[in-house]
Amino acid sequence: MGLIQRLAGIAGYEKRSDATDPSWAAIAPGIGWPAALSARAAESLSTVLACSTVIASSLASIPALTYRREGDDRVEALAHPLRRIVRNGVNDLMSWPDFLEHLIVSTLLTGNGLAEIVRGSSGLLQGFRFIPWGMVTVAQLSSGRLAYDVTDGRGGARRLLQYEVLHLRDRTDDGLIGRSRLSRAADTVAGVAASNQFARTFLDRGAAPSGVIEMAGVLTDPQRTALREQFRARHSGAANAGSTLILDGGMTWKAASISPEDAELLETRKFGVEEICRLFQVPPPLVQDYSHNTFTNSETAGRWFAMFTLSPWARKIEAEFARTVFPASGPYELELDLSGFLRGDPATRWANHKIAIDAKVLDANEVRELEGWNRRPVETTEPEATGDDA
Incomplete structure (x- = not known):
């Protein structure tokens, strides 16, 4: 059975x-x-x-x-x-x-x-x-x-x-x-999504015009439509970038500036990155947010990530395997070895090996096994010849 x-x-x-x-x-x-x-x-x-x-x-x-x-x-x-x-x-x-x-x-x-x-x-x-x-x-x-x-x-x-x-x-x-x-x-996720949606609408629909043409008098609807289409055809798009603008009939060009509220959009989206990172307990540099990054805190972020984000999840996974996969009274257990992250940091990894050997926690062959190498044969020394042996 x-x-x-x-x-x-x-x-x-x-x-x-x-x-x-x-x-x-x-x-x-x-x-x-x-x-x-x-x-x-x-x-x-x-x-x-x-x-x-x-x-x-x-x-x-x-x-x-x-x-x-x-x-x-x-x-x-x-x-x-x-x-x-x-x-x-x-x-x-x-x-x-x-x-x-x-x-x-x-x-x-x-x-x-x-x-x-x-x-x-x-x-x-x-x-x-x-x-x-x-x-x-x-x-x-x-x-x-x-x-x-x-x-x-x-x-x-x-x-x-x-x-x-x-x-x-x-x-x-x-x-x-x-x-x-x-x-x-x-609410946090919805707020970040809303700022993204606003940014997309801002870019898609041009929430702020790039400039205004001013003139004295009043244009008829056909004149206004013809001027708009003519201006768009000659000066809109990457191919017309830097083209010379010629106005007549007393028209003047006035560049439009972005409002302070619109200028805050980029900062709002940057803050949204930090909010989501806080939600998942991930240091921002690990998701390519380098706004507050230095050589020192980037290394610390990696250790922080392993200790406070990955370690709890690894323990949760190990406990679930012990509860459901292995027999309750069995001797088996799963371990997710977080030291595997040191593969990308050979200097720290070998420094740790040296400390372990010096403290007699590991020997050279055990270190070789950790590195995926074969054990080195134990060297035997021949006893020195004595006068009687000669």
């Missing part, structure tokens, strides 16, 4: 036929879909897209290691299926970095990232299948556990039970379903 069948037979676990459970409506149907729609709209803001991408791609790029506890020791579990999945991909269509990036971005933008845990008939872990949150409806069953109804976009639907999915959540209001930080700070 496989693991899934055994779990289904244990008292307290749900059966898939619980589709008519009276508590199905405990959580509103379609709860993920409005969040997904607002997330897609929010990604049109470049800072939202950049912040979610830098967090997800950074966590997806670091080594993911599977360990086994043996008493007080911890050794890497080289034979565990998760190690193969990390190296070869979570399924035929998605690599491990792609999978983790999708899961984290979904959690950042909708508050929830969901993946089906794929197991064989014997219960052995075979992979994962990412599920867009907009395709999910959640129900709380009479047992108190959650069930997930997943649509396939073609009219089909299937139910996944709580022990069959990996559910990564942002902070929740009820302890069950994560809530998007975009919805928590809806």
Whole structure:
């Protein structure tokens, strides 16, 4: 009997036929879909897209290691299926970095990232299948556990039970379903979107004219239209830049200046970048905002990002794998090794290696393994010949 069948037979676990459970409506149907729609709209803001991408791609790029506890020791579990999945991909269509990036971005933008845990008939872990949150409806069953109804976009639907999915959540209001930080700070996001929309309208429609032609007297409508069209044909566009303006009939040209309110538009949009970065806890230099950047604080920003942004998310992912993927009483655990960020900083990485060797925390061969090199054979020295040996 496989693991899934055994779990289904244990008292307290749900059966898939619980589709008519009276508590199905405990959580509103379609709860993920409005969040997904607002997330897609929010990604049109470049800072939202950049912040979610830098967090997800950074966590997806670091080594993911599977360990086994043996008493007080911890050794890497080289034979565990998760190690193969990390190296070869979570399924035929998605690599491990792609999978983790999708899961984290979904959690950042909708508050929830969901993946089906794929197991064989014997219960052995075979992979994962990412599920867009907009395709999910959640129900709380009479047992108190959650069930997930997943649509396939073609009219089909299937139910996944709580022990069959990996559910990564942002902070929740009820302890069950994560809530998007975009919805928590809806006014902030709406304000940035409004400033972007104003800028686009300003540029598209020319909210302020570049100049005014003044003359004495009154033009008829045909004269005004002819003058406007003639002026636009001869002096508008890049091809007519710098052309000489000739006026007659007492006409004069007066350049129009942008109002102070319009001049503040650029500063408003710059402040919007900082607001979104604050929302995702991403240092602005990491999303190409260098307005307050120096060589010193850019290096500090990288460390800050690893400590206060990536580390909490890495711990959340590790805890979710321990809760759902590995057996509750098993010795296995996942670790996202944040030291992988030192790959791009060889000076700091080798300085750390030297400190570890000098303090006898690591030896030279262990450092070589960390760098992906083969162990160096242990050198043996021949004993010196003595007089008796001679």
